[in-house]
Amino acid sequence: MIALPQSKSVLLNMSGNLPPKVPQAFDEVYRAAVRQVLTEFEPNDLIGAHQFRGSDRDRRAGARFVARRLPEMPAAERMVVANGTQSILLMLLAGLVGRGGRVALEALSYPTLRSFADQLDFGLSPVPMDNEGALPDAFEAVCRADRPAVYYALPTLQNPTTGIMSTERRRAIAEICRRYGVIIIEDDIYSLLPQDLPPPLSTFAPELSWYVLGTAKSMAAALKVAYVVAPTAEAAAERFWPGVRATYWMCAPMNGSVVSTLIETGEADRIIDAVRAETRARQTLVTERLAGANVRTRPDCLHVWLSLPNSRPAIGFVADVRALGVEVSASSTYAMAHIPAPNAIRFGMGTPRDRASFERGLDAIGEAYLQ
Ligand SMILES: Cc1ncc(COP(=O)(O)O)c(C=O)c1O
Structure with a gap:
C-alpha cells in the first residue's frame, strides 16, 4: 500500500473539525x-x-x-x-x-x-x-x-x-x-x-x-x-x-x-458508527485531560468550545498553544459581521491522525490553560 506523504508542517493542526479517520471500517x-x-x-x-x-x-x-x-x-x-x-x-x-x-x-x-x-x-x-x-x-x-x-x-x-x-x-x-x-x-x-x-x-x-x-x-x-x-x-x-x-x-x-x-x-451506517465510536473515545480523553477547564462539548461532537478566563485573551492563548506545537482557532474566526466574540477557542477531534497525537494536542492545550 502506498502511504500518502504527510504534511510538512510541524504544527499539529487541531483547528479543523474533520471526522477522525477510521480506516479499519472505511x-x-x-x-x-x-x-x-x-x-x-x-x-x-x-x-x-x-x-x-x-x-x-x-x-x-x-x-x-x-x-x-x-x-x-x-x-x-x-x-x-x-x-x-x-x-x-x-x-x-x-x-x-x-x-x-x-x-x-x-x-x-x-x-x-x-x-x-x-x-x-x-x-x-x-x-x-x-x-x-x-x-x-x-x-x-x-x-x-x-x-x-x-x-x-x-x-x-x-x-x-x-x-x-x-x-x-x-x-x-x-x-x-x-x-x-x-x-x-x-x-x-x-x-x-x-x-x-x-x-x-x-x-x-x-x-x-x-x-x-x-x-x-x-x-x-x-x-x-x-x-x-x-x-x-x-x-x-x-x-x-x-x-x-x-x-x-x-x-x-x-x-x-x-x-x-x-x-x-x-x-454507510458502519462507517458512521465507526466515526461515532472514535469521536466518543477522543471526547473521553477531552474530559479526562481537560478536567477543570471551562469546556463545552458533547460525546458525539467533532469540536470543543473552550471558554477562557478574562486574563487570557483568546488570540494570546492561541499563540501560546501554537508555541507548544498545536494549532487551534480563536472565537473571532466565527464572529459574523464584526460582532465582539466571547473569549474562547475552538478545537477539533479529527485532524490528528491517531489518539496518541490527539492526546499530545490536548496536553498542549491543557498546559497553556494552566500557564
Ligand atoms: C457547518 C458546516 N457546513 C459545511 C461544512 C463543509 O461541508 P462540505 O465539505 O460538504 O462543503 C463545514 C466544514 O467545516 C461546516 O462546519
Whole structure:
C-alpha cells in the first residue's frame, strides 16, 4: 500500500473539525463499493453526460440517506446531489438572496458564510444567541429590522459553540420564519453522530426550507457528496440548472454512485458508527485531560468550545498553544459581521491522525490553560 506523504508542517493542526479517520471500517467497504459500481454500470454510460441534480439512482439514495433525520422519505424529485455542502450553500444563497439582500444567522457561525457574503455581496444579520443557539425574540427583532431573505440555520451541534436547539425553540424559530417569509437553509451536517436529537428545524416549516445533509462530517471529509431537499420538486429544478449560475455544484458521477452503493448496502451506517465510536473515545480523553477547564462539548461532537478566563485573551492563548506545537482557532474566526466574540477557542477531534497525537494536542492545550 502506498502511504500518502504527510504534511510538512510541524504544527499539529487541531483547528479543523474533520471526522477522525477510521480506516479499519472505511477502506474495505469503500474499495468494495468502487468495484461494485464499476461492475454494475458501464463506465462511459455513467460518466458520459452531466446529471445536473444527480442521477435518479443517486437522488433516491440521497432521499434514503436524509430520511435518517426526516419524518418521512422525501420524493426523489425534491433531492439534489452536489459535490459538498459549500456548493449547495453557494447556489442557494446566490439564487435566494442575491446582491444587496440579507442573511440572518447566529452571531457565531460557520466562517464560510462571511466569504460567501463578500463574494455575492449580501449583508449578514447576526442573531444574539444563548447555549441553544439563536434567541427567538432577538431573531424576530432582526427579521423586523433587517428583513432577511434567508436564515442560515445550524441548530444541531452548532459550529462553533456545540449548542443543540431544543424542539420548542425550533418550533418558535420556524414560526417566526413563516411570519416574516424568511426562507430557511438548514445545514444539518453534524447530525449523524448523535443518536438522540430533536427533529430538524425544516420539519417545522417544510414549505420554506432547504434541508442540507452533507457526508463530510460523518463519513469522510473529502467524500464530496452532499444532499439537499428542496421545498418542492419545481424549486429543486429551478435552482439547480446550469443557466442559474456559472458555477459547478455537481458531484462526479463516480463519487455519487459509490456513496449511493454505500447507502444501499447499509455500509454507510458502519462507517458512521465507526466515526461515532472514535469521536466518543477522543471526547473521553477531552474530559479526562481537560478536567477543570471551562469546556463545552458533547460525546458525539467533532469540536470543543473552550471558554477562557478574562486574563487570557483568546488570540494570546492561541499563540501560546501554537508555541507548544498545536494549532487551534480563536472565537473571532466565527464572529459574523464584526460582532465582539466571547473569549474562547475552538478545537477539533479529527485532524490528528491517531489518539496518541490527539492526546499530545490536548496536553498542549491543557498546559497553556494552566500557564
Ligand atoms: C457547518 C458546516 N457546513 C459545511 C461544512 C463543509 O461541508 P462540505 O465539505 O460538504 O462543503 C463545514 C466544514 O467545516 C461546516 O462546519
